[in-house]
Amino acid sequence: MATASASAPSASPTQDDLAFWMAAIATRQDRAAFAALFRHFTPRLRAFLQRAGAAGAAADDVVQDVMLTVWRLASRYDPSRATVSTWVFTIARNRRIDQVRRERHPEVDPDDVELIDPADSAEQQVSAVQDEARIRNAMAGLPPEQAEILRRAYFDDLPHTAIAEQTGLPLGTVKSRIRLALARLRLTYDQP
Amino acid sequence: MTAHTPAPHHHPDPAVLVDYAAGSLREPLALAVATHLWFCRACRDTVANAEAVGGALLAALPAAGDGDIGLAEVLALLDEPAAVAVAPRAPVAADIPGPLRHYVQGALPALPWRTTTKSLATVDLTTDVPGYRVRLLRIAAGAAMPRHTHRGTEVTVVLKGGYSDELGRFAPGDVAATDPAVAHQPMADADQDCYCLAVTDAPVRLVGWLGLLLNPFVRF
Numbered sequence: 223m224a225t226a227s228a229s230a231p232s233a234s235p236t237q238d239d240l241a242f243w244m245a246a247i248a249t250r251q252d253r254a255a256f257a258a259l260f261r262h263f264t265p266r267l268r269a270f271l272q273r274a275g276a277a278g279a280a281a282d283d284v285v286q287d288v289m290l291t292v293w294r295l296a297s298r299y300d301p302s303r304a305t306v307s308t309w310v311f312t313i314a315r316n317r318r319i320d321q322v323r324r325e326r327h328p329e330v331d332p333d334d335v336e337l338i339d340p341a342d343s344a345e346q347q348v349s350a351v352q353d354e355a356r357i358r359n360a361m362a363g364l365p366p367e368q369a370e371i372l373r374r375a376y377f378d379d380l381p382h383t384a385i386a387e388q389t390g391l392p393l394g395t396v397k398s399r400i401r402l403a404l405a406r407l408r409l410t411y412d413q414p
Numbered sequence: 415m416t417a418h419t420p421a422p423h424h425h426p427d428p429a430v431l432v433d434y435a436a437g438s439l440r441e442p443l444a445l446a447v448a449t450h451l452w453f454c455r456a457c458r459d460t461v462a463n464a465e466a467v468g469g470a471l472l473a474a475l476p477a478a479g480d481g482d483i484g485l486a487e488v489l490a491l492l493d494e495p496a497a498v499a500v501a502p503r504a505p506v507a508a509d510i511p512g513p514l515r516h517y518v519q520g521a522l523p524a525l526p527w528r529t530t531t532k533s534l535a536t537v538d539l540t541t542d543v544p545g546y547r548v549r550l551l552r553i554a555a556g557a558a559m560p561r562h563t564h565r566g567t568e569v570t571v572v573l574k575g576g577y578s579d580e581l582g583r584f585a586p587g588d589v590a591a592t593d594p595a596v597a598h599q600p601m602a603d604a605d606q607d608c609y610c611l612a613v614t615d616a617p618v619r620l621v622g623w624l625g626l627l628l629n630p631f632v633r634f
């Protein structure tokens with residue numbers, strides 16, 4: 223059972239624990255739940271930012287900024303769209319772009335009433351949560367060269383064209399490894 | 415633009431959708447992808463899944479440092495008002511896709527269009543990213559753009575109307591990425607003006623007779 227007073231650094235929290243803490247923060251500004259979330263995520267966020275080239279104090283500043291954003295936007299977190307880890311990843315990604323590159327990450331607001339062909343909430347709920355569990359399992363089985371390209375793409379702040387330049391791999395090889403990984407994780411949807 | 419706009423046929427490369435989800439695209443290119451996503455449910459779902467890959471990779475990272483580092487400081491800041499207020503939703507402009515509303519306000523026809531040739535008008539968008547030009551284009555109904563090549567890559571997304579060129583027909587939401595070697599000549603549909611978002615990572619070079627005439631003077 224998830225508990226917000228988890229001060230003991232016991233086993234890794236489950237996605238359910240994380241969602242429980244998020245709900246406690248969103249509904250009653252629960253500081254103990256926030257502290258538990260903080261202890262879980264900040265060592266990983268620090269590693270994430272250090273890999274992208276933010277050193278020591280700079281990484282810690284962005285980590286703090288990400289966690290403050292989690293606190294302030296908690297009520298916007300929608301468990302039907304993404305797990306807590308994925309939501310925190312998107313916040314960290316956007317803060318990294320903002321603080322390291324001084325750029326924005328233009329996005330679609332899924333609640334915009336004018337959005338073309340929006341997902342209805344029932345089908346979205348089923349797909350978002352099931353897909354994430356499936357993706358996690360499938361990632362463990364990726365061939366090492368595909369997993370390595372994905373790690374570079376997500377952690378090194380390099381588009382695939384730059385990964386090709388850096389690794390010396392032909393662009394076609396990088397593209398095909400990404401395509402193979404996407405196919406293996408069944409990430410791509412049929413494009414009409 | 416209505417809920418009945420047909421789904422786009424020309425999508426970004428899947429590797430570019432992963433770049434977008436990973437956050438490694440420069441802002442002008444990310445804007446072109448987000449503008450396509452506005453029209454394309456399939457690519458939105460792919461991006462959501464690619465973000466889940468990011469979440470899974472983040473969760474699996476080995477910890478760097480202790481979880482208590484900085485906790486007391488952050489707890490002390492929780493009651494402070496946010497230094498930067500959470501951005502309010504931009505006002506709705508019916509014919510401007512959501513991701514572009516941060517850069518331009520108002521309806522498409524009412525923007526401050528700058529006439530470049532008889533058949534082409536442009537509006538520059540500011541992104542503060544050196545090396546890129548981000549513009550909206552308005553090609554007059556039935557008109558052909560001057561034949562042109564690029565020193566870099568040009569990515570266009572149709573916003574309204576449509577055009578055809580050597581690569582096919584392009585309707586709202588369709589993305590075209592043209593590589594430097596290909597000279598192409600888009601021709602707008604006859605029934606209405608065609609509006610596009612165009613992102614170039616180097617100035618466009620016109621070729622052919624009109625190009626020779628215009629090139630030293632016109633940058634578009």
Ligand SMILES: [Zn+2]
Pocket residue numbers: 413422424425426450454455456457458
């Ligand atoms: Zn698409």
